[in-house]
Amino acid sequence: MVVVRLDGELDLASAPLLESEMERPEVGAAARVVLDLRELQFIDSTGLRTIFTAQARSREREQEFAVTRGPEQVQRLLSITRLAEHLRIVDSPEQMLP
Amino acid sequence: MSVGREVGSSGMDLLVEAGAVLATSLDLPTTMSQVARLTVPRLADLCVIDLQAQDGSITEVAVAAGDQQLARDLESLRRRFPIDPGGEHPAARVIRSGAPLLLAEMSSSLLRSFAQGSEHARLMIEHDYHSAAVAPLQARGRTLGALSVLRLADGMPYGEADLALLSELARRAGLAIDNARLFSDLRGAEQRLEAVLVNLAEAITMEDESGRTVFANQAAADLLGVSAPEVLTGAEPGATSGRFLTLDEEGTELAPQDMPGRRLFAGEHPEPMLVRGIVRATGEERWLVVRSSPVVDSATKRITHVVNVFENITVVKRAELAESFMAEASRVLASSMDYTATLARVARLAAPQIADWCAIDVLTDDDEIERVAVHHTDPDKLALLERLDREYRPRTDDPVGIAEVLRSGKPRLYADIKPDALADYARDDRHLELLRELGTTAVIVVPIVGATRAAIGTITLASGPTPRRLTRADLGLAVRLGRRAGTAVERARIYTERSRIAHILQRSLLPESLPEIPGMQVRALYSAAGELNEVGGDFYDVLDYDADRWMLVVGDVVGKGPRAAGVTALARHTLRAAAISGRSPSAMLETLHQALRRQPRGGDLCTVCLVTVRLSAGRTHLNVALAGHEPPLLIEPDGEARQLGRPGTLLGVIDPIKIAETAAELHAGQTLLMFTDGVTEAGRPDDALGSNGLRELCREAPSLSLQGLLERIERAAVERSGGYLHDDIALLALCVSVQPTAER
Numbered sequence: 001m002v003v004v005r006l007d008g009e010l011d012l013a014s015a016p017l018l019e020s021e022m023e024r025p026e027v028g029a030a031a032r033v034v035l036d037l038r039e040l041q042f043i044d045s046t047g048l049r050t051i052f053t054a055q056a057r058s059r060e061r062e063q064e065f066a067v068t069r070g071p072e073q074v075q076r077l078l079s080i081t082r083l084a085e086h087l088r089i090v091d092s093p094e095q096m097l098p
Numbered sequence: 099m100s101v102g103r104e105v106g107s108s109g110m111d112l113l114v115e116a117g118a119v120l121a122t123s124l125d126l127p128t129t130m131s132q133v134a135r136l137t138v139p140r141l142a143d144l145c146v147i148d149l150q151a152q153d154g155s156i157t158e159v160a161v162a163a164g165d166q167q168l169a170r171d172l173e174s175l176r177r178r179f180p181i182d183p184g185g186e187h188p189a190a191r192v193i194r195s196g197a198p199l200l201l202a203e204m205s206s207s208l209l210r211s212f213a214q215g216s217e218h219a220r221l222m223i224e225h226d227y228h229s230a231a232v233a234p235l236q237a238r239g240r241t242l243g244a245l246s247v248l249r250l251a252d253g254m255p256y257g258e259a260d261l262a263l264l265s266e267l268a269r270r271a272g273l274a275i276d277n278a279r280l281f282s283d284l285r286g287a288e289q290r291l292e293a294v295l296v297n298l299a300e301a302i303t304m305e306d307e308s309g310r311t312v313f314a315n316q317a318a319a320d321l322l323g324v325s326a327p328e329v330l331t332g333a334e335p336g337a338t339s340g341r342f343l344t345l346d347e348e349g350t351e352l353a354p355q356d357m358p359g360r361r362l363f364a365g366e367h368p369e370p371m372l373v374r375g376i377v378r379a380t381g382e383e384r385w386l387v388v389r390s391s392p393v394v395d396s397a398t399k400r401i402t403h404v405v406n407v408f409e410n411i412t413v414v415k416r417a418e419l420a421e422s423f424m425a426e427a428s429r430v431l432a433s434s435m436d437y438t439a440t441l442a443r444v445a446r447l448a449a450p451q452i453a454d455w456c457a458i459d460v461l462t463d464d465d466e467i468e469r470v471a472v473h474h475t476d477p478d479k480l481a482l483l484e485r486l487d488r489e490y491r492p493r494t495d496d497p498v499g500i501a502e503v504l505r506s507g508k509p510r511l512y513a514d515i516k517p518d519a520l521a522d523y524a525r526d527d528r529h530l531e532l533l534r535e536l537g538t539t540a541v542i543v544v545p546i547v548g549a550t551r552a553a554i555g556t557i558t559l560a561s562g563p564t565p566r567r568l569t570r571a572d573l574g575l576a577v578r579l580g581r582r583a584g585t586a587v588e589r590a591r592i593y594t595e596r597s598r599i600a601h602i603l604q605r606s607l608l609p610e611s612l613p614e615i616p617g618m619q620v621r622a623l624y625s626a627a628g629e630l631n632e633v634g635g636d637f638y639d640v641l642d643y644d645a646d647r648w649m650l651v652v653g654d655v656v657g658k659g660p661r662a663a664g665v666t667a668l669a670r671h672t673l674r675a676a677a678i679s680g681r682s683p684s685a686m687l688e689t690l691h692q693a694l695r696r697q698p699r700g701g702d703l704c705t706v707c708l709v710t711v712r713l714s715a716g717r718t719h720l721n722v723a724l725a726g727h728e729p730p731l732l733i734e735p736d737g738e739a740r741q742l743g744r745p746g747t748l749l750g751v752i753d754p755i756k757i758a759e760t761a762a763e764l765h766a767g768q769t770l771l772m773f774t775d776g777v778t779e780a781g782r783p784d785d786a787l788g789s790n791g792l793r794e795l796c797r798e799a800p801s802l803s804l805q806g807l808l809e810r811i812e813r814a815a816v817e818r819s820g821g822y823l824h825d826d827i828a829l830l831a832l833c834v835s836v837q838p839t840a841e842r
Contacts, residue, residue, distance in 0.1 A: 009783075012656075042783060044775075045656045045726065045748060049703055052751050081705070081726035081748035082756055 002030035007039035010047030034093040037070030126278040133271040134162035142247035149243035186212040189244040201230040202255040229255040233268035237276030301408040309335035343376040358390035359404040381567020385415035437590035445471040453559035460555035509544040537563030544580035623808040636826040643677040652772040653706040683723035684757035694750035703750035718764040735767035737797035776827035781818030
């Protein structure tokens with residue numbers, strides 16, 4: 001399992017960072033990928049799109065994909081956009097272990 | 099004089115003569131041989147002076163003899179086989195004891211006993227050394243050496259009286275030798291000091307109280323622009339400082355009495371001083387740290403001289419000034435998009451900091467040279483420059499100067515401008531007259547280089563009529579300034595162009611006017627982020643799509659720039675088409691979602707708040723559909739606000755989407771407020787307005803007109819953002835007009 005920990009802001013400016021992180025060999029080789037959003041201070045719709053791009057990439061690789069529950073602003077945007085319904089959300093990466 | 103009686107009259111003569119001879123020389127070898135010669139032949143056949151060096155060895159020797167060959171041989175022996183200071187040689191014994199020694203009769207075995215080797219023994223025996231007297235040479239309580247007199251073969255043996263006379267002679271000779279030695283040490287020290295000073299890289303001068311330079315090294319001569327130190331030491335007091343225009347760090351002229359050297363004589367204790375010197379003859383500029391130290395006469399405690407050390411820090415100082423100037427210029431150039439105003443500030447910075455005057459010209463679209471900024475440190479001369487520009491503006495076909503630099507793109511230095519050159523450059527006599535009046539001594543013209551590397555303008559820096567003289571050393575800084583200005587001008591031009599396009603585009607994306615809804619008021623407000631330099635992603639629209647139905651939309655397309663503008667247009671027109679074809683709000687949003695998903699590049703997304711309004715029997719029915727957007731607020735007559743609608747999926751990201759429709763009725767006195775997240779996120783991350791902040795603002799709604807409410811919200815968002823919106827905001831509001839709308 002690979003945990004990609006995000007902190008700071010996930011927006012137009014930082015989205016490429018996550019995209020390149022997803023292409024690292026160790027991420028590509030893992031059976032499970034968890035984006036850890038717990039330290040994320042802010043996300044906007046570009047940031048959300050990047051999470052779904054990451055999810056799509058994982059599905060191509062037949063990996064299990066999940067995100068951890070983020071702080072209030074992150075959760076609020078996930079619920080306003082109803083995108084939470086399309087994600088597996090866990091409380092901590094350990095929950096993903098078999 | 100007791101000694102006089104003992105030494106007898108011939109002895110007296112000797113001592114008198116000794117006094118006279120010894121006073122004449124301060125040269126040690128001369129003094130030594132004079133002493134030795136005094137004794138031969140009156141007192142001795144052979145006289146030897148042995149001196150002890152500081153390391154204890156007995157190396158210095160002077161010999162006098164009636165037999166010149168003997169004198170030479172003995173001297174040579176002494177050099178090859180010096181006397182052992184700890185040995186039995188009578189001179190060594192006397193030097194050790196400090197007491198005179200009489201060897202009245204010397205046997206060959208005695209001679210052998212103190213001989214410094216067989217050659218010495220042979221010499222002594224061959225020449226029949228017979229009688230000897232040795233006296234210590236003393237001065238200042240120390241024994242310097244020994245004075246030995248000898249009689250050979252059948253000479254009369256020395257007695258006590260001879261020893262007394264010899265001792266007296268030795269006492270005087272000791273003082274003379276000591277003086278000569280001291281003088282020689284002093285001379286040596288002086289020569290060493292002078293050798294050090296002459297070779298030092300630092301410029302050093304020594305001046306006396308009158309201000310006359312009594313010493314200068316070559317570095318000082320170089321620094322002051324003269325060929326040799328002698329030019330300085332031969333000059334009248336004050337003439338040296340006259341070669342320099344001396345300024346302090348701020349550029350105020352300094353008088354000679356301000357300099358540390360003169361201040362020392364005035365009884366002050368000056369700190370090292372940083373001065374800017376300009377060589378009057380050449381205009382060369384030098385930055386110097388001047389340190390002065392007093393030379394105090396130990397007897398009178400008065401300052402007799404002052405030593406000045408000039409440390410040349412021109413290279414360091416120029417680099418420092420260049421850096422600080424470039425930093426300031428860069429700050430000015432980055433401060434505003436109004437490049438004309440910015441360049442004017444740069445010109446004011448350049449003169450006086452790096453030039454006496456500065457002009458900035460650009461090449462216009464019509465291929466003409468246009469002066470955009472000019473400054474001179476002297477206001478009268480500035481007027482002259484302005485007049486020159488009016489009457490004799492440079493032309494693109496001029497062979498030299500600005501036009502040439504624009505053509506070649508290469509920096510030019512016109513150093514040391516001669517009257518002839520001006521005459522060649524001037525177009526007529528009047529032009530020449532004005533140029534002469536300007537008194538320019540040197541000019542640097544550098545290109546303002548744009549992104550394409552072509553010169554889009556020039557910066558002219560010039561010196562004169564002040565003593566400042568621009569040189570090759572100033573070229574580098576000027577070139578950097580030109581490059582930096584190029585970036586700024588280019589950026590400003592692109593910005594201006596982009597602003598203009600963005601403004602036109604923005605207008606095309608938003609409705610020019612809002613349709614009337616009978617019995618209702620509709621108001622919209624749009625405010626773009628920053629200085630309207632990019633097309634924002636927010637949009638709003640109001641459409642009457644059926645007899646009694648209207649569509650109100652507020653949306654946010656992700657991203658900025660041309661691509662977002664394209665998606666904005668797509669969103670507006672798709673929703674319009676969907677509305678006209680009679681679809682429900684959720685179906686309208688589904689249509690837009692599919693349109694976004696079909697976009698060739700993919701990844702375009704959009705949030706929408708869509709409200710349909712249906713008027714029926716005096717009632718206003720609302721249907722709210724949200725797609726990833728903040729729910730609108732329904733503001734009650736008392737200012738209390740609540741959210742309307744349920745979350746729906748963000749469009750363009752993922753299938754399937756779920757959109758809920760929420761029906762509501764808008765009553766008289768209530769207000770519907772639709773907004774984008776630029777409002778709630780204003781002031782993020784430290785102090786975001788937030789949903790709560792927006793609801794608080796809504797409490798002021800009862801006392802405001804509908805337009806007033808929107809403006810109040812916009813103002814709050816701008817204030818939260820520190821006076822500068824970082825994201826666009828779009829607001830759309832609807833309320834029922836109650837009778838005439840006087841109360842609202």
